[in-house]
């Protein structure tokens with residue numbers, strides 16, 4: 523797995539001519555699977571849970587204990603409704619996109635005097651500033667660069683071991699303590715973020731029994747909003763990479779063609795290696811398509827492999843926006859951020875935000891600025907999780923476009 527990375531499950535499925543196989547990973551028995559039927563299983567079966575389905579360090583850096591992703595049944599649906607309400611309403615999405623645009627244009631001024639601009643950390647900084655403003659969270663550092671590093675570091679180091687992982691974990695601790703403090707201030711009336719903000723909603727959210735969230739769980743959920751917005755920076759970099767492969771794309775988008783931008787970024791979400799697999803565990807013995815899984819069985823669904831399955835996507839390695847994919851289809855083939863019904867399954871509630879911010883980044887890159895992409899290492903190693911162009915995507919000679 524460490525050597526092969528993203529294609530690990532698909533490689534074996536091809537070799538064994540199957541969509542399901544059993545192996546051992548990190549000393550545990552696991553059933554690996556890919557394809558639409560497997561996606562429907564992991565995003566639909568009531569006897570599966572996400573508890574105990576991810577390596578502990580990845581869990582701590584990403585969703586964490588106490589988060590919505592670790593809940594099942596009614597408790598999950600109740601908490602999930604808060605995320606759907608906060609993240610999927612068009613007004614809320616628009617407000618975040620506007621703040622993102624403003625933060626980008628503000629940063630564009632600084633880029634003009636920089637010899638080189640590395641887009642990955644810059645996108646993290648812009649997104650940190652935008653999402654904190656949107657959520658009503660005051661930044662602990664004046665310009666947000668330390669916070670951006672902390673949030674981006676949690677994503678960068680999910681697939682790592684050793685010192686980099688430990689540093690990321692301690693930064694996560696720091697971020698959690700910072701958010702706990704803010705939530706305490708909100709509850710005590712010392713900080714008023716405004717009633718429509720995510721911070722207000724999380725601070726005063728009540729569970730089905732009518733109790734407010736434990737302060738730590740509330741901080742975990744706040745982080746579950748801030749960190750993944752910063753993670754969109756990776757998709758922005760893959761978008762910029764795809765634009766740089768053929769300058770005709772930018773020419774096309776400079777002349778309008780707004781409706782094509784969505785097709786373009788959705789194809790980026792299908793092809794870009796981001797979340798490789800998702801795990802689940804059987805709460806009791808289950809039968810599925812002739813396979814029997816005992817209680818406790820660990821299952822791993824190949825998100826990347828399903829998005830690249832030639833039976834679902836013709837010539838899947840080709841970048842083709844004309845496939846006209848959309849997160850709204852809610853099918854079990856195009857699943858970069860999970861599958862099924864967002865309100866009732868573990869499917870990501872941040873897809874609308876992700877797609878709209880990616881679309882805005884295309885408008886900004888093509889219509890608001892001129893830049894050069896100098897020679898650099900743009901290779902994407904598939905055994906680095908999460909993947910990125912090696913250089914982080916460098917641009918230079920940045921100028922606002924007249």
Ligand code: HEM
Pocket residue numbers: 572590591592602605609746747748750751753754755757796797800858859860867868869870871872873875876
């Ligand atoms: C940057 C791109 C993103 C990727 C690749 C991504 C990926 C995913 C995936 C694969 C899941 C499913 C987890 C599972 O099945 O257990 C998920 C769930 C989740 N995502 Fe995202 N996500 C992204 C952006 C966002 C954004 C922008 C937000 C919020 C602002 C967000 C918040 C969440 C939450 C709260 C869950 C847990 C949902 C649940 O368990 O019901 N994500 N994400």
